[in-house]
Amino acid sequence: MSDKTKRLTTTAGAPIADNQNSLTSGPRGPILMQDYQLLEKLAHQNRERIPERVVHAKGWGAHGTLTVTNDITKYTKAKVFSEVGKQTPMICRFSTVAGEAGAADNERDVRGFALKFYTEEGNWDLVGNNTPVFFIRDPYKFPDFIHTQKRHPRTNLRSATAMWDYWSQSPEALHQVTILMSDRGCPRSPTEMNGYGSHTFSMINDDGARVWVKFHFKTQQGHTFYTDAESGEKIGQTREGFQEDLFGRIEAGKFPKWDVKIQVMTEDEAEKTPYNPFDLTKVWPHGDFPLIDVGVLELNRNADNYFAEIENCAYSPSNIVPGVGFSPDKVLQARIFSYADAHRYRLGTHYEQLPVNQPKCPMNHYHKDGTMNHMGQLTGATDAYYEPNTMGGVVQSSDVADPPLGICGDVDRFNHRDGNDDYGQPRALHDLMNADQQGRLYANTARSMVGVPDAIIDLALSHYAKISQQYADGIRSALKGMG
Numbered sequence: 001m002s003d004k005t006k007r008l009t010t011t012a013g014a015p016i017a018d019n020q021n022s023l024t025s026g027p028r029g030p031i032l033m034q035d036y037q038l039l040e041k042l043a044h045q046n047r048e049r050i051p052e053r054v055v056h057a058k059g060w061g062a063h064g065t066l067t068v069t070n071d072i073t074k075y076t077k078a079k080v081f082s083e084v085g086k087q088t089p090m091i092c093r094f095s096t097v098a099g100e101a102g103a104a105d106n107e108r109d110v111r112g113f114a115l116k117f118y119t120e121e122g123n124w125d126l127v128g129n130n131t132p133v134f135f136i137r138d139p140y141k142f143p144d145f146i147h148t149q150k151r152h153p154r155t156n157l158r159s160a161t162a163m164w165d166y167w168s169q170s171p172e173a174l175h176q177v178t179i180l181m182s183d184r185g186c187p188r189s190p191t192e193m194n195g196y197g198s199h200t201f202s203m204i205n206d207d208g209a210r211v212w213v214k215f216h217f218k219t220q221q222g223h224t225f226y227t228d229a230e231s232g233e234k235i236g237q238t239r240e241g242f243q244e245d246l247f248g249r250i251e252a253g254k255f256p257k258w259d260v261k262i263q264v265m266t267e268d269e270a271e272k273t274p275y276n277p278f279d280l281t282k283v284w285p286h287g288d289f290p291l292i293d294v295g296v297l298e299l300n301r302n303a304d305n306y307f308a309e310i311e312n313c314a315y316s317p318s319n320i321v322p323g324v325g326f327s328p329d330k331v332l333q334a335r336i337f338s339y340a341d342a343h344r345y346r347l348g349t350h351y352e353q354l355p356v357n358q359p360k361c362p363m364n365h366y367h368k369d370g371t372m373n374h375m376g377q378l379t380g381a382t383d384a385y386y387e388p389n390t391m392g393g394v395v396q397s398s399d400v401a402d403p404p405l406g407i408c409g410d411v412d413r414f415n416h417r418d419g420n421d422d423y424g425q426p427r428a429l430h431d432l433m434n435a436d437q438q439g440r441l442y443a444n445t446a447r448s449m450v451g452v453p454d455a456i457i458d459l460a461l462s463h464y465a466k467i468s469q470q471y472a473d474g475i476r477s478a479l480k481g482m483g
């Protein structure tokens with residue numbers, strides 16, 4: 001063989017003479033222990049799978065660009081928004097929440113909408129959904145809620161009873177359940193749905209002033225949906241509907257786009273809203289906090305290797321950059337810990353060194369050693385392996401500190417349902433749907449209740465009646481129609 005660059009080798013680089021036949025004692029004989037090339041192949045195959053994500057295991061993604069079209073520098077000093085026309089490379093991963101890595105794409109479920117922007121001051125991740133709210137407002141309930149979406153320990157089947165048992169005792173979930181059971185709960189394509197940062201975040205400008213913000217990504221492709229019957233038919237044809245659609249569109253040069261917008265609330269306004277603006281089960285009504293144009297998000301490049309670029313892509317709400325900050329949202333606070341922790345378990349301590357996760361700007365820190373540390377020391381000087389030091393190591397930048405945030409109050413486990421209206425916002429959503437949309441909402445909800453004990457359904461419907469008697473009656477009558 002003349003072209004040595006195309007030689008098949010072992011992982012240590014030695015050329016392999018035969019990749020078809022094992023090394024045996026005679027043509028019928030047993031295999032020799034020294035057939036290291038066979039052992040290496042089998043050992044690697046055993047290790048091809050990594051733990052799938054506990055939630056959002058099935059995903060589809062692509063590379064793209066954020067282009068700023070409107071000046072928002074009065075709100076933020078973030079470099080990503082520093083001038084109109086600025087472009088920042090990014091990578092997006094969509095997902096379903098409940099299904100495993102091999103689940104069918106077109107099932108009714110909330111969709112993850114995770115974005116990583118490679119900014120010049122570090123990676124900024126917005127790890128949101130295609131819904132502006134979520135099922136819980138206290139992260140203490142997240143593991144319980146997710147258990148209801150996963151398999152029953154004995155039957156190993158998903159359980160409608162578990163879902164409705166939980167929801168019927170958690171009225172704050174019904175806003176999100178209304179979206180899930182509406183047309184928006186079963187989009188035809190990841191490109192034909194909106195994305196939302198969902199949490200309240202903050203923006204900080206050059207003067208050190210803070211505002212609260214919500215992020216919105218409005219699809220330019222228009223909203224589509226499958227009915228339950230249509231999605232069943234689609235899944236019968238293919239389990240990979242979203243992957244085929246997203247990959248195919250981008251391969252064909254039909255790049256999907258979203259208009260990027262924010263809502264802004266001042267710290268003073270946040271003291272006066274009738275709802276807690278940091279409650280993940282609530283939206284900020286557009287009439288009170290209008291959408292402000294920011295830019296356009298475009299997905300324009302498929303990954304060359306799905307595993308390396310999409311499965312290995314590790315999003316975490318802890319990845320913020322100067323000019324964008326957190327908020328007191330309790331669920332956001334918990335996700336700041338749990339997402340990075342999940343990646344350390346799933347991908348390893350140095351998951352941020354994987355090419356898709358590496359920032360595209362200088363990165364310096366004093367974390368040391370650990371499994372698979374191939375980077376050596378990133379402190380700026382050989383003798384600086386601790387901090388502070390006089391050895392020329394990297395130092396903190398006090399100019400990027402957030403302004404102080406006033407928080408005070410008694411330490412307690414406050415009942416998060418006290419004084420909270422869990423019915424008004426789902427009512428507003430129910431009421432903006434036309435009769436056909438409401439009919440599908442009632443039928444989808446009723447279908448998801450089939451087989452659930454009557455007492456649980458009655459309790460759930462007592463909450464629906466507080467949203468709207470018409471809504472509760474609609475589900476009840478759809479249930480009767482299903483026998």
Ligand code: NDP
Pocket residue numbers: 132178179182183184194218283284285286287424425426428429432
């Ligand atoms: P608006 O009439 O200004 O906004 C209603 C929003 O509802 C629109 O953004 C629309 O999205 C969206 N929408 C339409 N159908 C559905 C559906 N089946 N599931 C989810 N969203 C849908 O009213 P308000 O801002 O006062 O909000 C009223 C209700 O609308 C809220 O209680 C909330 O349930 C829902 N909503 C509000 C959002 C917000 O940030 N204010 C965001 C999304 C939903 P589109 O423009 O794409 O058609």
